[in-house]
Amino acid sequence: MTRLSTGGLIDRSRTLSFTFDGVAYTGHPGDTLASALLANGVRLVGRSFKYHRPRGIFTCGSEEPNALVELRTGARKEPNTRATTVELFDGLVAQSQNRWPSLEHDALSVNQWLTPFLGAGFYYKTFMWPASFWEKVYEPTIRRAAGLGAASELVDPDTYEKAFAFCDVLVIGSGATGLAAALAAARSGARVILADEDFRLGGRLLTENVAIDGAPARDFVARAEAELSSLPNVRLMPRTTVFGAYDGSEYACVERVSDHVAVPAAFQPRQRLWRIIAKRAILATGAFDRPIVFPGNDRPGVMTAQALATYAQRFGVGAGANAAVFTNNDAGVAAALAAANAGLTLEAVIDVRDALPSPLAAKAKALGVRVITGGEVIATKGKRLSAITVRTKSGTQTLAVEALGISGGATPNLNLTCHLGGKPVYREDIAAFVPGAVPPGMSCAGAVAGQFSLSDCLNAGTEQGAAAAADAGFARAAAPAPKAEETPTGIRAFWQVKAKGDLAFVDLQNDVSAKDVGIAHKEGFRAVELLKRYTTMGMATDQGKNSNMAGLALMAELTGQGIAATGTTVFRPPYTPVALGVLAGHHREKDFRPTRPTPTHAWAEGQGAVFVETGFWLRAAYFPKPGEKDWLESVNREVKATRESVGVIDVSTFGKIDLQGPDVGTFLDRVYINMFSTLQVGKARYGVMLREDGLVMDDGTTARLADTHYVMTTTTANAGKVFQHLEFCLQVLWPELDVQLASISEQWAQIAVSGPRSREVLAKLVDGHDVSNAGLPFMGVAQTTVLGGIEARIFRLSFSGELGYEIAVPARQGERLMETIMEAGRPFGITPYGTETLGVLRIEKGHVSGSELNGQTTARDLGLGRMASTKKDYIGRVLSQRPAFQDPARPIFVGFKPVDKAQRLRAGAHLLTVGAQATTHNDEGYVTSVAYSPTLGHFIGLGFLKRGLERIGEQVRAYDPVRGSDILVEVCSPAFVDPEGEKQRV
Amino acid sequence: MSDLLAHVPHTRLVPEGSYGPEGKAGVRARQVLGLAVATLTARKGKAADLARRLCAAGLPLVDAPKAVSTMAFTTIGTGPGRWLILAEGMTGTALLAHLGSLAGADATLTDQSDANLIVEVTGPDARATLAKGVAVDLHPSAFGAGDAATTVVSHVGVTFWQSDAAPAYRFMVARSFAPAFLRWLTASAAEFGIALSGTGRG
Amino acid sequence: MSARYSFLSLISNALNGQTGWRPAWRNAPPKPAYDVIIVGGGGHGLATAYYLAKEHGIRNVAVLEKGHIGSGNAGRNTTIIRSNYLLPGNEPFYEWSMKLWEGLEQDLNYNAMVSQRGIINLIHSDAQRDAYARRGNAMRLAGAGSELLDAETVRKMCPFLNFDNARFPIKGGLMQPRAGTARHDAVVWGYARAADRLGVDIIQNCEVTGFIRDKGAVVGVETTRGAIRGGKVALAVAGSTSRLTRHLDLRMPLESHVLQAFVSEGLKPLIPGVITFGMGHFYVSQSDKGGLVFGGDIDGYNSYAQRGNMPVVEDVLEGGMALMPMIGRLRLLRSWGGLVDMSMDGSPIIDVGPLPGLYLNTGWNYGGFKATPASGWCFAYTIAQDRAHDFNAAFRLDRFRSGHIIDEKGVGAQPNLH
Amino acid sequence: MRIPCPYCGSRDAHEFAYLGDATLTRPDPAASDAAEAFHAYAYLRENPEGAHREYWYHANGCRRWLVVTRNTRTHEILGVAFARPSTDEVPA
């Protein structure tokens, strides 16, 4: 046990139980999994990616590269979870990962002995001989070894939410800087959001032994938090990581609502995705302690000095029974002293510099800490760290320590400044990259901006908080910045200990060593981005937060270019890894997209309909009856009933557009290939619309209700697209036209009644309107009432080819209309049908639909060329006349029937001349739609065939190898049933 | 939203009742029934004339995303020169006739009384709930009583307006999208507790 | 020149502490003139150089790259290779590419980790099944191989997909077993190294900023490293094409758009091959390091920013969670964007002209990585022979004028919809 | 990305549908060079880096077509206007 006897922001009065690799331990509220593991003396927590070397806890924050565990079990298992960010809860279960059979004895640690071979770029140079071994042997082996943790492969049982927030000032980070900024901005009245990824506000103030306004820093944190929470214009968001900066001052954040409990409370999501739109943002994300490259710098027990101090100060934990610190800068020394102050047994501070600044030296002396100046750690020992070797001018010495804190300096945590393309700038004086260009509206303050002394942080935070509020239009509040003593911030740039021996790691997780940087240099992968890609340095889950600086510094030394010229790789969102589930929110499974029911959905359910997804709509596909053995039997029955008597279907899903104004006729003439201005009031006409490129966009009927009033129908799939197109034409192309559009798709339920008995059914519904052939002729429209006063529009149209009507009533009346139709039709055996039968009916008639209007066909291809008016211009006319579209060899719309009537034809089959080889070159077309025609007693098909019209009567091959079918079909007219269209006119 | 609404078919309105922690109702939502709705669109070049004319007749039209209510009517700007007109205790046909007589040739009218579902959302946690889908700033300093917006919530197009400073919001959602909208609303409000009414027993 | 990679070279370097390696390609300074100048050191430019040298004996070639090679789309794509196209203008070309992929490692003496674990395009409706059957049959006609799978077979192969509670049920899939992925960077480095070994100059940090013209013909380029003359000047700059043709007063049938891609943290093997969702914008595979590599639709507006915005991120993951709700607790590691050369019909252009001395290779949309070998091969042929090969015969620039468009999706002249 | 709609106010770009280049004018279909002019109109694009005038349709908003001027390198919005000025300003 290495829990220090006192101190720490933990609740020692309460004990939490947890297990790691099956062993039970305890910790306290306020612990992270990492601090609790250390408190229990658990130092070996993982294995590295490539060499499977033993690894421990390296940091105390979200930049952790080593201590990744599989958290929780079963469907809630979360691989690659950083032990350093997991808040301990009672019953927590964690497993180590990337090891087999156990963490202690990992078989693949033999890879360590292969290190001479496994250098950077190794994969690209090998596994090529013999060629066939790649698929069979090498690749499966490599893939099996890849990856870190394992996914549960079970459905994530938790829920996620999304939310939006707006504010004047978003403060990212709640350390000294962030708190000061939030206070200053909030006091001026601005709407402030303060977000911190940690579960506790305060940042480094929770670790540092400093005074603010004469009191311990932690008191300042408490006071600031109290004031901020009391203000109505402030929203505090702990456990919230700002992970991305996007255009429009938008910040993407994830709030971990329930990750600190075993299972989310009822009605609470696991996490919430926030998109915060901030007029101004202040980045106060601090800086990381970075490692130094030296042999054996990866052993469990080696960690950042910041971590060593944080475990001691914030968690009351010694990272080992005793420790040393190796550094090149004042903050590293200060961290060591803070750890000692908290009760950690500190054997020595080893500083590469020849002397410490006197205040620090004095403090060390006062604490009785031994300081080795001009020293370097050149080796480490132990599966868990047991000793380090220190080299000074006077020789080497070995210190027996269980923990080693290292600090190679501070790396500003400027990730978010890069998301919109900002490039960090190197500052020699602090040996660090600071933010370059920042996203519009953002400013940086405190350690992230290279302001490393506490008083600078407090001043900068206060100043920028006030400035941001002022930018957002609030008067500056006059409160002064909190006061703190000056903290020393000296540093001597130092990246690598030159010593032979064990591997010296640059990227701990991806096992990239100093040697790999050397190989990359030799082979010409010298640009940082190439170095990264060739060695994988910086591509691990910490995204180079720990490794990039050292890696590029090593390369800079090899090329002699200097660090500024070498530059750094790009940070991209997310700042830290984000659960995929939270990015989806509740839009998953059936809630992925809305489900749109038709007005008669409930009725259809009652009829036992089987439904099908058509876009977002759910439509009845067919209505099976007891005893029917498959869908085909039901559909055959529905088709027959409709052709012989009467059938009924809800067609409300069609797009319906109300067009009014004096220029509607002119307008329609320009958007349809055929004429509409000449349409008589009370009549409907089928129309075809092209895109400007001359291909068909949509078709449908449009009726003229009054002189200046038309109503258009579009296909279900294109309803939105057509509306948008019409608005474009009106607002952009022809603003001079006086036409007003309104979508009425949702207002009207529309029900089609088809079949020879449909008129008799209709007659029972209408309130006295004459529905005889004369009173309501084919393509006629009646505006009347039905069912005793319900407003209705009746269109005498026919998709099925039978006598038919579409009756539209206000949507709330749809179900009643359907029920009444069923009642009225009962004597005729009226049969409800669905989209399947609709398909059969239209294929039998040779009417084109979605499969033919596939965006690749012209009106001419579809056999509709003759509809095009030559008396006017319309959208798409000019480009439809391009040579390729006039080519007589273009596949054209025809019908097909199997030569052997017993054979099944399938849509998607390609068409080949009999005897021709099955090659792309000989491909002559394809079948678009197929149905079994109960009317004809065999399968029929529609499709496109080169010179099809000239080939009616010819036999061609319908080649469908993906379904194992290859049959002879006869080319025929697409109108299989009632080609003259007599039935619909009776 | 997994378990909470697992039993509710995606094609049905979420049935009336309470969702969320027992005894909590930070949000109340109810379907508002019995409103006639029409779109009123100014004819080309007539928006100003139309607004003037209707204002004079006691029907206030503002050519902006605003909701203005009189005793009998609410007008909501949904686009330049275009409004939704809501009326209580009237049929759509009657509303059209009434508006037609006021607007004359300056406007076109379309009945939308059956096209939508109108839901009123109120309660202390209404704003926090709506923040889970509405990407418009609803803070009182940015959006107050009388403000309206046409936007998209959880993949569902909506027009909504703040009908009361309390606050109360009214959402108008296309009929076929109403089940999806209510699923989102119920799930989002569940943590605060929501009492839903007027949507039937399911 | 770099040595061949062999068992021997690997062992000797293991013994000498990896100190024996030489640069994979020379850092060549620009010469005053070349027979062919290729602008763009992405996969296509480098492959073109390699095949010019190898197949046509044209070795006095420079590849000019404004940054480092592979810094464009070649280095930022989701690495899917497949030849599952529909239209006759496309399918034979992509199938030729597939064949070149299959022999690439041996040809280049570089392991590009071509991994033929198959692609499944999921089917969610009967109409989609018919459309995929049409495609599958077109693939068979071109000898590409395809299989139409029923739902049960898909379930056996990918039990983790959402079969039981899906908004759009999975009704089957179209599979191309030979499809898969390749290691994107290795493709770039492999071509660069192989081209370099044949004498091609690869010149990095050399941005083309203009053209040298002589009586209307293009006879060279202005660069940030000086003017360079070229007998022929070939553009292979993907999303940057319009930036260059602007200097020639040419308007192109192109828009540059941003396409985002995503990678998760490394995971033990999870996803067998490539899977694409047929009703949302989501596709996924697993990289050889263990990351789930996935993407979706383009952001949908002209952009040269190489980064995108949240709506597409959310859209992609909504698709992801709808399709495989097991990924909820896995984490997104990194997202990035590429600058894709969206053409007006969604298909590429490999052509001579439109000015004398100029050659064009562009319009790859979101799908040109798979084309890399054939694109280089055909472009080399076109440059060397001054005419198209049969494989790229349909990829003409003037097809928009004549109407011989190759629009796989049928959405028309609106690049953001392709 | 947020687009300040002149009618609705600042809105997330995903409420809008994108069409592209707004500098193009539909050619005169009766002109003798109509075929070539329509080819250019439908297919050829300036595709500039920097300021770009482009059409966006506020599909989930006021249904207005907007001309947005936007920097394609930085995504900064430089200006927004209705494509058709307003119902009142249209020449008769």
Ligand SMILES: Cc1cc2nc3c(=O)[nH]c(=O)nc-3n(C[C@H](O)[C@H](O)[C@H](O)COP(=O)(O)OP(=O)(O)OC[C@H]3O[C@@H](n4cnc5c(N)ncnc54)[C@H](O)[C@@H]3O)c2cc1C
């Ligand atoms: C996110 C994403 C995912 C994708 N996924 C896939 C996929 O799964 N499968 C697939 O097949 N395709 C995919 N693609 C498409 C594919 O990556 C590209 O089509 C293909 O890489 C383009 O060819 P390239 O490799 O030559 O282009 P690039 O690599 O972009 O090469 C062009 C080069 O030209 C250089 N250049 C530009 N201007 C100049 C200049 N003025 N002077 C000198 N050099 C210049 C650039 O720096 C760049 O290196 C994807 C693309 C993206 C962005």
Ligand SMILES: NC(=O)c1ccc[n+]([C@@H]2O[C@H](COP(=O)([O-])OP(=O)(O)OC[C@H]3O[C@@H](n4cnc5c(N)ncnc54)[C@H](O)[C@@H]3O)[C@@H](O)[C@H]2O)c1
């Ligand atoms: N070399 C040095 O002397 C040196 C170097 C660094 C820091 N310091 C000290 O550190 C302190 C710096 O204060 P500070 O306030 O600038 O930083 P800080 O480190 O105290 O606080 C940063 C906070 O930001 C949070 N954070 C980081 N990224 C985040 C994100 N994307 N989303 C949400 N939260 C995020 C962190 O959890 C942390 O709480 C000072 O006390 C300073 O003296 C000294």
Ligand SMILES: Cc1cc2nc3c(=O)[nH]c(=O)nc-3n(C[C@H](O)[C@H](O)[C@H](O)COP(=O)(O)O)c2cc1C
């Ligand atoms: C197939 C593929 C896999 C990738 N895997 C990783 C990865 O494991 N870790 C990582 O940090 N980045 C990974 N990346 C992303 C790159 O780091 C980088 O973001 C991308 O190549 C674009 O370059 P840029 O971000 O430097 O602009 C991967 C990229 C691709 C194309």
Ligand SMILES: [Zn+2]
């Ligand atoms: Zn708007």
